[in-house]
Amino acid sequence: EAQVTQNPRYLITVTGKKLTVTCSQNMNHEYMSWYRQDPGLGLRQIYYSMNVEVTDKGDVPEGYKVSRKEKRNFPLILESPSPNQTSLYFCASSHLLPGHRTVSYTFGSGTRLTVV
């Protein structure tokens, strides 16, 4: 089954304690990205990766890092989490929408992060 897998699903941590949210896709997609969902703000892109070893900032990259050492994996790293990073995070991989000249995303199930 084609899917994007994120772990963990839920995480409560304390300010300043480094954490990593993992993301893996089994569709051989080149483009992957991370979004955060906040009330009233919708889905905002944090970082994206065009391919292995190619990453770049999205719209809200502050406080986050990513790496893309393998095509299937795209972890999100919070080196020193702060309470304003409490949010719902989604990993996504991109594919061409069949019959269309646009991409669509397959999303993971989300990671709800609380930083206290």
Add this chain to the structure above:
Amino acid sequence: DQQVKQNSPSLSVQEGRISILNCDYTNSMFDYFLWYKKYPAEGPTFLISISSIKDKNEDGRFTVFLNKSAKHLSLHIVPSQPGDSAVYFCAASVQGAQKLVFGQGTRLTINP
């Protein structure tokens, strides 16, 4: 700068009636528009799309209308069913680009 806007945070509709979700955009370079549906504890899933060369696209109970001059699109669900209760995100893209720009989302509740 919010390039894609969904100004209604929530919408409540009676089962069997029509649900209309609205979306506005500001970037005239956008040429593809997509709708995603999100249930609690799940990621968004693709629902329907429309190219800027069309003004309507239909898929079963779901129809998307695009008004390019007004930079406005809407998603119609007829008839609405309880399983349609979810958050709906509007998204836009530029042809050839990988990035999707999302709106804030609208929570649709279908009442029995």
